[in-house]
Amino acid sequence: xxxxxxxxxGSPKWFYELSGKWLPWLVGAMVTxxxxxxxxxxxxxxxxxxxxxxxxxxxxxxxxxxxxLAFFPLMAxxxxxxxxxxMKLADVVVKVAAPLGAWFTAxxxxxxSIWGVDTWGTWWVWDGRLTSLLLQFFLLLGVVSLRTAxxxxxxxxxxxxxxxxxxxxxxxxxxxxxxxxxxxxxxxxNFTLATDQANGPxxxxxxxxxxxxxxxxxxxxxxxxxxxxxxxxxxxAQWVMDLVAKS
Amino acid sequence: MSAARSTLAGAVxxxxxxxxxxxxxxxxxxxxxxxxxxxxxTLFPIGISPEPEALGEISAGVLWISALLASLxxxxxxxxxxxxxxxxxxxxLSPHPLYFLVxxxxxxxxxxxxxxIVLVSPLIAYMLxxxxxxxxxxxxxxxxxxxxxxxxxxxxxALTVGLGSRGLILAVITLPMSVPVLIAGTLTVSQTLxxxxxxxxxxxxxxxxxxxxxxxxxxxxxxxxxxxx
Numbered sequence: 460x461x462x463x464x465x466x467x468x469g470s471p472k473w474f475y476e477l478s479g480k481w482l483p484w485l486v487g488a489m490v491t492x493x494x495x496x497x498x499x500x501x502x503x504x505x506x507x508x509x510x511x512x513x514x515x516x517x518x519x520x521x522x523x524x525x526x527x528l529a530f531f532p533l534m535a536x537x538x539x540x541x542x543x544x545x546m547k548l549a550d551v552v553v554k555v556a557a558p559l560g561a562w563f564t565a566x567x568x569x570x571x572s573i574w575g576v577d578t579w580g581t582w583w584v585w586d587g588r589l590t591s592l593l594l595q596f597f598l599l600l601g602v603v604s605l606r607t608a609x610x611x612x613x614x615x616x617x618x619x620x621x622x623x624x625x626x627x628x629x630x631x632x633x634x635x636x637x638x639x640x641x642x643x644x645x646x647x648x649n650f651t652l653a654t655d656q657a658n659g660p661x662x663x664x665x666x667x668x669x670x671x672x673x674x675x676x677x678x679x680x681x682x683x684x685x686x687x688x689x690x691x692x693x694x695x696a697q698w699v700m701d702l703v704a705k706s
Numbered sequence: 707m708s709a710a711r712s713t714l715a716g717a718v719x720x721x722x723x724x725x726x727x728x729x730x731x732x733x734x735x736x737x738x739x740x741x742x743x744x745x746x747x748t749l750f751p752i753g754i755s756p757e758p759e760a761l762g763e764i765s766a767g768v769l770w771i772s773a774l775l776a777s778l779x780x781x782x783x784x785x786x787x788x789x790x791x792x793x794x795x796x797x798x799l800s801p802h803p804l805y806f807l808v809x810x811x812x813x814x815x816x817x818x819x820x821x822x823i824v825l826v827s828p829l830i831a832y833m834l835x836x837x838x839x840x841x842x843x844x845x846x847x848x849x850x851x852x853x854x855x856x857x858x859x860x861x862x863x864a865l866t867v868g869l870g871s872r873g874l875i876l877a878v879i880t881l882p883m884s885v886p887v888l889i890a891g892t893l894t895v896s897q898t899l900x901x902x903x904x905x906x907x908x909x910x911x912x913x914x915x916x917x918x919x920x921x922x923x924x925x926x927x928x929x930x931x932x933x934x935x
Binding site for chain 2: 594595597598600601604605608609614617618621622624625626628629632633635636637639640
């Protein structure tokens with residue numbers, strides 16, 4: 460098998476040029492999906508018969524919450540690639556994904572709180588899902604602070620890759636244990652989203668647009684911060700100097 | 707080096723004996739986690755309420771959180787002194803798999819810092835008006851749970867051993883990871899009080915211990931190789 464496609468990923472310069480070509484398309488697709496999704500969700504989706512207008516935050520909360528669950532698997536994957544093949548780009552992804560993941564998790568928690576204050580009557584409950592997301596937030600901050608504390612970049616990179624892998628396993632254990640704890644203690648409160656199963660496509664089609672938009676937004680943020688980090692790390696390389704001289 | 711020590715079992719026993727001996731010579735390390743556990747548990751009645759009923763309700767959680775914090779505090783001793791005097795490097799240079807040597811260090815560390823806490827817990831539980839009929843469960847869960855806390859903590863310690871000033875980073879890394887153990891421990895106790903059968907809960911805690919015993923030293927060993935260059 461020809462492995463050149465794989466080895467290309469080892470070159471930050473190659474990725475920088477390639478992602479530069481992707482970005483306009485990704486941004487275009489995101490803006491389109493976001494415009495369609497937001498307009499549809501905010502103006503045309505019928506109101507929920509119980510929650511009224513508040514239910515519309517669903518279209519922000521669900522995509523953000525679902526993407527925030529993807530960060531630890533992403534970081535663990537990139538971390539494994541870095542530890543096995545010493546691919547610098549993978550470490551850049553581990554590094555920039557941690558604060559980004561913390562932001563997305565915070566956004567999921569905040570949007571959930573705003574939704575919760577109207578529907579549950581409180582900003583916070585120690586529900587299984589909320590608690591596990593909060594703990595994931597702390598774990599991500601732990602990865603960020605480990606990176607800051609270890610100044611040596613090679614050691615910090617490997618340590619953070621390892622912590623991402625350990626954290627990824629741990630997030631799963633936390634998720635199940637917290638659900639277990641919650642279902643035993645709070646079985647009376649029913650926070651299921653299953654009611655919209657009964658609803659037709661006018662509810663979930665705009666959601667799909669929003670999910671695609673948020674995923675694209677995630678991809679764009681990840682690529683932008685990766686490019687930024689590449690430029691910083693390669694600032695002494697000739698191609699970066701040429702790039703700066705041109706601009 | 708004698709022939710007996712060049713085998714893997716010999717190396718594990720030697721590491722174990724060395725760490726226990728060091729702990730015995732440095733009695734501070736022996737008593738500090740224990741003292742810390744008792745002190746933290748004492749703060750709760752003062753801070754929350756001295757009412758026996760209120761205390762009885764939270765006592766399981768208080769004991770578990772105190773044990774968690776004491777184990778976290780004690781973690782610092784696991785690799786630090788060995789790192790500073792260079793014996794950690796020698797340990798890593800040994801021909802035996804680091805996994806087993808780290809495991810031996812973990813066991814020694816738990817015997818010194820975890821076991822005393824487990825042993826004193828019924829006394830503190832009594833002082834906190836812990837509900838009768840769950841004492842044995844409490845001790846059993848602590849017996850199964852505190853080694854998991856030590857094993858998880860050792861990953862964090864191994865990752866940060868090279869740092870000059872660690873500050874709170876060890877806590878930030880370790881505490882979220884300890885949550886499943888805390889949940890399992892306190893749930894098992896509260897379920898015993900409600901009359902549920904214990905075996906399932908203890909089996910889950912046992913499973914956590916087995917998983918931690920198999921996986922955590924692996925991660926700690928890898929982390930040590932990263933931290934010690």
